[in-house]
Amino acid sequence: MTVDMFRALLAETDLFVYERSVDESEGTVAALVRRGLDKCLAVAGERADAFSGTEEKGLRLCPLSNENAAALMGLFPYTKPASHKGHRFTMGFGDRLGLASPGHIRALGDHDIYPVLAQQSIRELNLTHRTFQDVISAAAFNVFQEGYKKGYGADGDHLKTKAEIQYALSAGCTMVTLDCSEQINQKAVTFPQAEIDALYAALPEAVRAHYEDVYLDKDLPIIGSLSAEELRRIVIVFHKGIDHAIECYRYIDEIKTVPVDFELSIDETLTITTPAEHFVVGNELHAAGITPISVAPHFSGAFEKGIEYAGNLNDFARDFVVHQQIADHFGYKLSLHSGSDKFAVFSTVGRVTKGHIHVKTAGTSWLEAMRVVSEVNPDLYRRAHKFALEHRPEAEKYYHVSTDVNEIPNIDLENDAYLPEYMNLPAARQTVHITYGLLLEQPWFKDAFFRTMAEHEEDYYAALVRHLGKHVRILTAETDI
Secondary structure, three states: OOHHHHHHHHHOOOOEEOHHHOEEEOOEEEEEEEEOOEEEEEEEEOOHHHOOOEEEOOEEEEOOOHHHHHHHHHHOHHHOOOOOOOOOEEEEEOOOOOOOHHHHHHHHOOOOOEEEOEEEEHHHHHHHOOOHHHHHHHHHHHHHHHOOOOOOOEEEEEEOOHHHHHHHHHHOOOEEEEEOOOOOOHHHHHOOHHHHHHHHHOOOHHHHHHHHHHHEOOOEOOOEOEOHHHHHHHHHHHHHHHHHHHHHHHHHHHHOOOOOEEEEEOOOOOOOOOHHHHHHHHHHHHHOOOOOOEEEOOOOOEOOOOOOOEOOHHHHHHHHHHHHHHHHHHOOEEEEOOOOOOHHHHHHHHHHHOOOEEEEEOHHHHHHHHHHHHHHOHHHHHHHHHHHHHHHHHHOOOOOOOOOHHHOOOHHHOOHHHHHHHHHOHHHHHHHHHOHHHHHOOHHHHHHHHHHHHHOHHHHHHHHHHHHHHHHHHHOOOOOO
16 A cells, blocks of 8 residues: 555545645555544555454544554554653643644744653543543554654653552553652651651661761762751651652562653652752662652742742742752753743743753643633633632642632623633633543533534644743743754
């Protein structure tokens, strides 16, 4: 089967063809196509039998299932996620809908940024009723749709246990972001020194001897010396998290079948990560022979979901420089979590890291979808907006937000032309942001929403290019990327 023969077969149908997707491998030609609003794969040739579907005019039309995604990745390896090791600038794009990757790819433009297109946490999977395999399959089909052959990754984000790690890797994730928040003693940050001293004295002698031998009475790189009191507090707060990270890394090394990028998240804490804490964590990993691909400290200021950075930008810049020095010292990248819409810090991040950084975005792609809904289906947006306001307290169980719903203008007093402005208001953005899972459980919303997005997919891609393209432009403004 040649491409010309394949195109001739397609011409005899009423299928819309995504032209960038048409490709040939091993005597087999395939393309992503659409009939009405329903997408599928069209396949013909020697390996068409690897796909399940129905026959039509010499073509096999195949649903976008996990099984057919696996067949697609086997035939066209560029649609399969891969490690991003060796790439300086990497960017995670959480796609909770399975629709956004074409827009994410286009937003990158010509920049040398390796995208992690499949990025989901267990929490997000539970709220959207998806699996890691669903997320990776959606990314594979979208990569194929765009004809994107530069590679992409798949991140099992904020995993906490070995069971979750095994689940992610077995589904094909090429990155594990380990969240140690449950092993970090966050409350101990505020304990009086006497309580810290008592807890420290109760630790096994070998643990105390190790930390004292390595860190006390030493002129440490970057951070200088640590007092005994400061070291005890760091040990009480972090030592179990460090042990958990080492254990999980070695578990990954045992079970992985492909290269896996290991990121350590210590950002899900109540307080900022001090340079001394970061140094001790990085040094303990280094001593264990572990160099993560990236580490996510809790930077100064507030990185809340879907809204701009809140905090003192000078304080952020001062602390970020030191965290970058620590990352450089141990040979990994910093990772900026909840990076969506934090335009105020992007210039500093790009300048200080020189484009050696991992930035994660997620919910902002959902918000851009809702912006499109507000523009083209105002009745649906109005109903969704009211639902989100009503159910925000329930959603706050999963997310920390500080905006005040009383600042949101009454939607019944606004005309349709104003509706997109709600996506520019922090309180409205956060309210719609955190209620995505609850909204997607409502049949009245889910069916109409996905139909609207299918009818206006190019509008959605354009919105993502505008919004996430702004992220990319500011982050890369002072680099050669």
